[in-house]
Amino acid sequence: MADENNLAFACVLCNRYKGSDVASIDPLSGRAIPLFNPRTEKWQHYFRLVGPVIEPLTEVGWVTTRILRINAAERVIERQVLQSLARYPLGWP
Ligand SMILES: [Zn+2]
Numbered sequence: 001m002a003d004e005n006n007l008a009f010a011c012v013l014c015n016r017y018k019g020s021d022v023a024s025i026d027p028l029s030g031r032a033i034p035l036f037n038p039r040t041e042k043w044q045h046y047f048r049l050v051g052p053v054i055e056p057l058t059e060v061g062w063v064t065t066r067i068l069r070i071n072a073a074e075r076v077i078e079r080q081v082l083q084s085l086a087r088y089p090l091g092w093p
Pocket residue numbers: 010011012013014015
């Protein structure tokens with residue numbers, strides 16, 4: 001049986017791109033960088049929303065946006081449409 005404390009909300013695309021990964025190699029340093037953990041970390045410490053783009057603020061944010069393809073063109077366009085309908089925040093924090 002699943003432990004509820006081990007669950008986190010995720011959209012199907014992020015969940016699919018993440019798979020079982022918990023870290024990614026930084027191509028510049030060659031170091032393993034952990035992915036953002038929504039169960040233990042605060043989103044606003046790692047990312048900010050600028051228009052429809054989710055900008056990373058840290059190495060963790062950077063590898064997470066890359067692995068999850070958070071700013072793929074179709075996903076940015078989807079956010080723009082949702083923002084135009086007031087169904088997505090315009091900026092954060
Ligand atoms: Zn997502």
